[in-house]
Amino acid sequence: MFANNEIGTIQPIAEIGKIAREKGIYFHTDAVQAVGNVEIDVRGMNIDMLSLAGHKFYGPKGVGALYIRKGVKIDNLIHGGGQERKRRAGTENLPGIVGLAKAIELATTNIEEHNKK
Numbered sequence: 241m242f243a244n245n246e247i248g249t250i251q252p253i254a255e256i257g258k259i260a261r262e263k264g265i266y267f268h269t270d271a272v273q274a275v276g277n278v279e280i281d282v283r284g285m286n287i288d289m290l291s292l293a294g295h296k297f298y299g300p301k302g303v304g305a306l307y308i309r310k311g312v313k314i315d316n317l318i319h320g321g322g323q324e325r326k327r328r329a330g331t332e333n334l335p336g337i338v339g340l341a342k343a344i345e346l347a348t349t350n351i352e353e354h355n356k357k
């Protein structure tokens with residue numbers, strides 16, 4: 241968990257990512273509570289996979305995202321269709337995805353100002 245909303249901790253993600261990368265271990269972080277509250281740089285922090293949920297930053301319910309670094313191999317979640325690079329078959333929730341994109345844009349603009357409040 242990148243950031244814990246119940247106890248306020250923020251993990252040293254860049255350091256964990258560095259260790260995992262050096263050891264050849266894939267590193268996934270649940271960043272659901274971090275998005276919009278802390279700066280996230282998947283490359284700089286050596287994050288291989290990152291998950292987020294739209295409704296935690298005023299986006300639509302029922303849509304989230306999984307970042308997968310190029311080159312990381314994972315099994316497909318739902319087989320049968322070509323959607324989402326064959327990883328998750330089924331018609332995409334386009335209005336949800338667009339809403340998620342707008343919400344993340346708003347949530348990650350002026351994080352410092354937001355945190356002051």
Ligand SMILES: *Cc1c(COP(=O)(O)O)cnc(C)c1O
Pocket residue numbers: 241245270271272273293294296304
């Ligand atoms: C809310 C939450 C989830 C679950 O996300 P849902 O989209 O509500 O299922 C996962 N991880 C953390 C840290 C959360 O706060």
